[in-house]
Amino acid sequence: MGQxxxxxxxxxGIGAALAREMAFEGYDVGLIARxxxxxxxxxxxxxxxxxxxxxxxxxVNDPEQLQAAITALEEVLGPVEVxxxxxxxxxNTDAANLDLxxxxxxxxxxxxxxxxxxxxxxxxxxxxxxxRIAAVSSIAGMRxxxxxxxxxxxxxxxxxxxxxxxxxxxxxxxxxTDLCPGYVRTDMLKVEGALPPFTMEADxxxxxxxxxxxxxxxxxxxxxxxxxxxxxxALLPDALLGPVLRRLAPKPPPALPG
Amino acid sequence: xxxxxxxxxxxxGIGAALARSLASAGYSVGLIARxxxxxxxLASxxxxxxxxxxxxxxxxxxxxxxxxxxxxLEAELGPCEVMIANAGVLAFQRPESFDPQVxxxxxxxxxxxxxxxxxxxxxxMLARRRGQLVVISSAAALRGLPGSYAYSxxxxxxxxxxxxxxxxxxxxxxxxxxxxxxxxxxxMTASNTFPMPGTWQASELADVIVxxxxxxxxxxxxxxxxxSFALGLSRLIPAFLFDRAxxxxxxxxxxx
Ligand SMILES: NC(=O)c1ccc[n+]([C@@H]2O[C@H](COP(=O)([O-])OP(=O)(O)OC[C@H]3O[C@@H](n4cnc5c(N)ncnc54)[C@H](OP(=O)(O)O)[C@@H]3O)[C@@H](O)[C@H]2O)c1
Ligand SMILES: NC(=O)c1ccc[n+]([C@@H]2O[C@H](COP(=O)([O-])OP(=O)(O)OC[C@H]3O[C@@H](n4cnc5c(N)ncnc54)[C@H](OP(=O)(O)O)[C@@H]3O)[C@@H](O)[C@H]2O)c1
Numbered sequence: 001m002g003q004x005x006x007x008x009x010x011x012x013g014i015g016a017a018l019a020r021e022m023a024f025e026g027y028d029v030g031l032i033a034r035x036x037x038x039x040x041x042x043x044x045x046x047x048x049x050x051x052x053x054x055x056x057x058x059x060v061n062d063p064e065q066l067q068a069a070i071t072a073l074e075e076v077l078g079p080v081e082v083x084x085x086x087x088x089x090x091x092n093t094d095a096a097n098l099d100l101x102x103x104x105x106x107x108x109x110x111x112x113x114x115x116x117x118x119x120x121x122x123x124x125x126x127x128x129x130x131x132r133i134a135a136v137s138s139i140a141g142m143r144x145x146x147x148x149x150x151x152x153x154x155x156x157x158x159x160x161x162x163x164x165x166x167x168x169x170x171x172x173x174x175x176x177t178d179l180c181p182g183y184v185r186t187d188m189l190k191v192e193g194a195l196p197p198f199t200m201e202a203d204x205x206x207x208x209x210x211x212x213x214x215x216x217x218x219x220x221x222x223x224x225x226x227x228x229x230x231x232x233x234a235l236l237p238d239a240l241l242g243p244v245l246r247r248l249a250p251k252p253p254p255a256l257p258g
Numbered sequence: 259x260x261x262x263x264x265x266x267x268x269x270x271g272i273g274a275a276l277a278r279s280l281a282s283a284g285y286s287v288g289l290i291a292r293x294x295x296x297x298x299x300l301a302s303x304x305x306x307x308x309x310x311x312x313x314x315x316x317x318x319x320x321x322x323x324x325x326x327x328x329x330x331l332e333a334e335l336g337p338c339e340v341m342i343a344n345a346g347v348l349a350f351q352r353p354e355s356f357d358p359q360v361x362x363x364x365x366x367x368x369x370x371x372x373x374x375x376x377x378x379x380x381x382x383m384l385a386r387r388r389g390q391l392v393v394i395s396s397a398a399a400l401r402g403l404p405g406s407y408a409y410s411x412x413x414x415x416x417x418x419x420x421x422x423x424x425x426x427x428x429x430x431x432x433x434x435x436x437x438x439x440x441x442x443x444x445x446m447t448a449s450n451t452f453p454m455p456g457t458w459q460a461s462e463l464a465d466v467i468v469x470x471x472x473x474x475x476x477x478x479x480x481x482x483x484x485x486s487f488a489l490g491l492s493r494l495i496p497a498f499l500f501d502r503a504x505x506x507x508x509x510x511x512x513x514x
Contacts, residue, residue: 063358095426096384098377100321100370107369111415112362115408119358126354144421152422153369157415163402164410167501168353218497238478242425 002052004077006030006070008060008117009087011038013186014136017206018084019043023051025210027082030073031055032066052077060087060113070120079124084179084213085117085135090188093149103150110154115161122165125174133169134177134213135162139226141180143234145245155180159219166218175216179209182226198223262335263471264288264328266318266375267345269296271444272394275460276342279468281309288331288338289313290324290375291345310335318345318371319363328378337386340471341379343372344394346412348446350405350508361408368412373419380432387431390475392467393420397440397480400489404505413438421478433475439463440485451511456482 005022009015011033019029023046031039036057043053054076058069074080088110091102114135125131140148141155159178166176183189183199200223212220221227233241263280267273269291277287281304289297289311297313304311312334314327332338346368349360376391383389398406399413417436424434441447441454442463463481470479480486492500 063362093422093426095423096430098373098380098423100374100377103373103377104370107365107415111369111411112365115361115365115411116358119356119361122353122356141418144418144425146422146425149419149422149426153415153419156418157365157369157411160399160402160414161407161411164404164407165353165402166497167402167404167504168407170498170501170505172353174353238421238424242428245425246428 001078002026002028003081004028004030004074004079005082005084006032006073006080006117006121007084007086008032008066008113009085009136010042010055011035013188014181014184014202014205014209015084015086016042017202018086018209019046019053020049020203021206021210022082022084023049023053025214028052028054028077030070030077030080032058032060032069032073033087034059060116061108063116066113066116067120070117079128080121080131082132082213083117083121083134084209085114085133087113087117088136088138088154088188090151090190092147093151095147095149106150107154107157110151111157111161114158118161118165122174126169126172130173132175132177132213132216133162133165134179134209136179136181136209137162139180139182139221139230142221142230144238162219175213177213177217178219179212180219180221180227181205181209182223198226260285260472261339262286262288262332262337263340263342264290264331264338264375264379265342265344266290266316266371267394268300268313269293271446272439272442272460272463273342273344274300275464276344276467277304277311279461279464280471281307281311283468283472284309285340286310286335287312288335290316290318290327290331292317318343318374319366321374324371324374325378332382337382338379339383339388340390340392340475341375342392342394342467343375345371345375346394346396346446348406348409351408352405361411364408364412365415368409369415369419372416376420376423383432384430389432390435390471391420391423391427391432392435392437392471392475393417394437394439395420397438397485397489399438400480400486401492403508404501405508417478424476435467435470435475436478437463437467438478438480438486440480440482452508453510456484458482
């Protein structure tokens with residue numbers, strides 16, 4: 001029997017691809033998300049290729065539900081050896097009509113959800129002295145940009161949390177990997193027409209993420225052109241970058257002449 | 259004429275120092291925190307000194323109590339021209355005994371609480387096309403640190419949120435200032451066992467922030483300036499070395 005790789009947010013997009021990839025690497029995959037029917041499909045695809053998969057429905061906003069789902073999966077698949085906290089939602093922030101329900105939804109799913117999932121496996125992993133923790137953050141967390149205040153904040157928070165946690169775990173046998181992709185073609189990218197620059201496919205993205213986290217790397221920021229651009233942009237002061245970013249960001253249609 | 263400034267987390271520490279500094283600069287100050295006795299004492303102290311001050315009890319993590327507090331302060335002191343989201347909490351955690359609820363509480367107060375303060379004040383400011391948001395984040399936003407990773411996450415998130423908001427509000431008359439202090443001598447840091455280089459007094463920090471508010475606000479303010487420099491340079495050190503050194507440093511003086 002393989003070791004237990006738990007993927008939170010496994011019902012679609014990158015998470016579903018991560019499940020297939022981890023199963024391909026010989027892990028028994030535990031799958032968590034809210035949509036049971038989609039989880040069943042992902043599990044079925046894993047089993048069809050000879051893999052082992054189990055799933056439980058849970059909302060990462062609900063600590064008890066999440067803990068119960070993880071406990072139930074550990075009973076079936078054994079203690080979690082690899083955790084990939086991937087659940088996340090993408091919503092734009094309308095600063096002129098700041099909606100606290102929206103802010104809470106994004107922060108509680110993308111940041112608290114990651115903290116809760118890690119919290120559910122961390123003490124046991126530390127005691128065992130081995131394990132791998134990874135979370136899917138985003139390139140969008142590396143530098144504040146307009147229109148996505150809550151999403152960017154949630155991802156900046158995830159990356160900082162992982163960085164500090166990694167400092168505490170360095171040398172203990174438990175590794176912490178920060179996965180920061182650029183654009184990936186999933187349901188989250190609600191675009192019609194042209195895709196954003198350097199858009200990647202979920203399968204390819206998942207393959208690279210799995211390679212990085214199984215190697216115990218600190219982080220994976222990709223694709224490299226976007227990684228380079230956001231690293232450089234992070235060094236520039238807001239006052240300098242503001243006018244440029246505002247010009248690049250989508251605007252409401254221009255007013256009629258006259 | 260200086261207007262009405264509301265400060266969350268005004269019962270002690272940096273928030274109380276901000277209230278004193280703003281009052282002596284002529285602003286009316288609205289004080290918010292959970293400990294009523296401390297707010298009352300501070301408000302009457304400021305009033306005795308000739309300033310206009312009022313207080314309201316609220317938990318920044320509770321939207322309803324924040325809305326009520328905001329309304330009562332505006333009723334008493336007029337429209338809020340500057341909102342200073344200062345309330346915050348810190349806790350050190352170890353991986354082997356990590357309690358996610360402690361981390362979640364830090365995020366609720368430091369991130370959601372600060373955003374709630376901004377959200378209750380923004381509609382009025384946008385309608386008047388005039389106002390300032392000031393958030394007290396921390397130099398801990400600049401790098402995830404061992405032991406205090408939930409705190410670092412909260413401050414990274416809150417700095418990122420308000421810096422992003424600053425772009426969106428730039429042409430709407432609302433300036434956003436993000437303050438990232440290094441070590442400040444307050445209750446929060448009183449039980450730290452490790453050395454805290456470049457520690458500031460709360461009153462020193464408050465004066466610098468008030469000067470920024472008086473100039474109209476805006477921008478990222480990291481104090482002392484070498485904090486951002488040092489934490490930036492720390493990224494040139496290989497992480498495996500930095501991490502071990504940082505872990506050793508933050509456990510200095512700890513009895514285990
Ligand atoms: N697509 C991109 O361009 C891109 C770029 C950078 C980073 N990311 C990050 O990648 C991760 C995966 O996103 P994706 O692009 O694959 O989008 P997606 O297809 O929408 O997948 C999101 C996954 O998270 C789960 N999820 C969302 N809210 C949840 C909740 N409250 N409780 C439990 N599970 C929840 C969803 O499952 P249910 O709906 O069934 O619960 C789903 O499995 C996210 O963290 C996202 O921020 C995406
Ligand atoms: N001290 C430092 O070295 C340092 C460095 C960088 C940044 N900061 C930041 O500066 C801010 C002020 O910290 P400080 O050093 O002055 O700490 P402090 O002396 O502990 O004061 C914290 C203040 O926040 C209030 N508060 C805490 N939780 C609250 C809640 N849920 N609702 C309402 N008010 C709440 C407290 O009032 P009640 O308990 O009465 O509610 C108190 O007035 C914090 O955001 C902190 O993270 C401090």
